[in-house]
Amino acid sequence: MSPSPPSSIYEPVTFTPYSSRVVYINDKDRWDLNAAAVILDNFIVVIDPMMYPNQARAFRNQIETIYRLPVKFLFISHEHADHVWGMGGFLDKDIEIIAHRQLAEILKEKFTTAWNQQVIDDWKVEEPEMAPMLELMNFKAPTITFEEKYVVHDGELSVEFFHSGGHTGSSSYAYFPADRILFGADEVNAHVWPFISDPSGSPERWITFYQHILNMEIDMIIPGHGPLVGKDHIQEHLDFLLKLKSAVKTELAVGKELTVENVPKFGYPPAEEWQIPKAVEFLNTFYKSQTLS
Numbered sequence: 184m185s186p187s188p189p190s191s192i193y194e195p196v197t198f199t200p201y202s203s204r205v206v207y208i209n210d211k212d213r214w215d216l217n218a219a220a221v222i223l224d225n226f227i228v229v230i231d232p233m234m235y236p237n238q239a240r241a242f243r244n245q246i247e248t249i250y251r252l253p254v255k256f257l258f259i260s261h262e263h264a265d266h267v268w269g270m271g272g273f274l275d276k277d278i279e280i281i282a283h284r285q286l287a288e289i290l291k292e293k294f295t296t297a298w299n300q301q302v303i304d305d306w307k308v309e310e311p312e313m314a315p316m317l318e319l320m321n322f323k324a325p326t327i328t329f330e331e332k333y334v335v336h337d338g339e340l341s342v343e344f345f346h347s348g349g350h351t352g353s354s355s356y357a358y359f360p361a362d363r364i365l366f367g368a369d370e371v372n373a374h375v376w377p378f379i380s381d382p383s384g385s386p387e388r389w390i391t392f393y394q395h396i397l398n399m400e401i402d403m404i405i406p407g408h409g410p411l412v413g414k415d416h417i418q419e420h421l422d423f424l425l426k427l428k429s430a431v432k433t434e435l436a437v438g439k440e441l442t443v444e445n446v447p448k449f450g451y452p453p454a455e456e457w458q459i460p461k462a463v464e465f466l467n468t469f470y471k472s473q474t475l476s
């Protein structure tokens with residue numbers, strides 16, 4: 184069910200402050216995965232829960248202790264396990280879970296099938312070394328859902344959530360205007376090839392998302408994976424997505440398909456070998472269906 188146990192599930196987690204109100208945590212062993220938290224005046228909002236619930240619990244305990252505020256909201260950006268499983272680390276307290284409406288439906292289904300209690304129990308038997316993580320693995324359906332936008336207010340401060348729909352159909356991102364910081368989720372995988380093969384995703388929505396955020400007031404972006412980046416990095420990714428689109432359309436126009444060999448060059452490598460072949464397959468299918476419709 185999972186890759187081999189990462190060393191980080193046993194190691195203490197430490198967060199990094201970005202500003203007096205924004206902190207983030209990174210797991211090098213899990214594709215450079217990030218989660219973050221916004222410290223408001225009366226409570227904390229967590230942006231994605233990490234992959235492992237014991238990591239998530241440690242993160243929450245640290246920030247609640249240091250900032251002397253409770254976590255009141257947990258935002259889930261999309262349905263991939265590395266952005267959902269950590270949820271179990273938050274469920275001992277009454278925390279609101281925010282997600283896009285479509286994501287809530289997908290999660291409700293996954294919680295009763297692929298990730299149900301029987302699956303977790305079987306996993307404990309198969310991989311007893313994962314016990315520290317599996318003991319806390321637990322799921323709950325989102326309690327707040329939105330279509331295009333949702334805003335959490337605390338006095339003058341706010342954290343905003345928006346649907347993007349590029350990396351997966353349900354993908355969303357967050358923005359903290361007071362610090363001009365964007366939490367890009369997996370539409371922003373910094374310094375690596377884009378993860379552009381989920382069948383529910385849309386390269387067109389992804390391009391629109393990049394174009395939109397390039398016009399937002401942003402000083403820094405905390406990506407779903409990888410180091411913090413600025414808008415210049417988004418421009419590089421946007422240029423590449425446009426090149427990819429054009430390469431696919433050029434092939435389709437002459438009755439052919441894009442192949443791995445004629446994928447345009449990009450300055451950042453794939454994080455996984457399967458990324459480029461899967462992306463090619465997905466993009467051919469996606470733009471072919473667009474031509475037909």
Ligand SMILES: [Zn+2]
Pocket residue numbers: 261263350369378
């Ligand atoms: Zn993802």
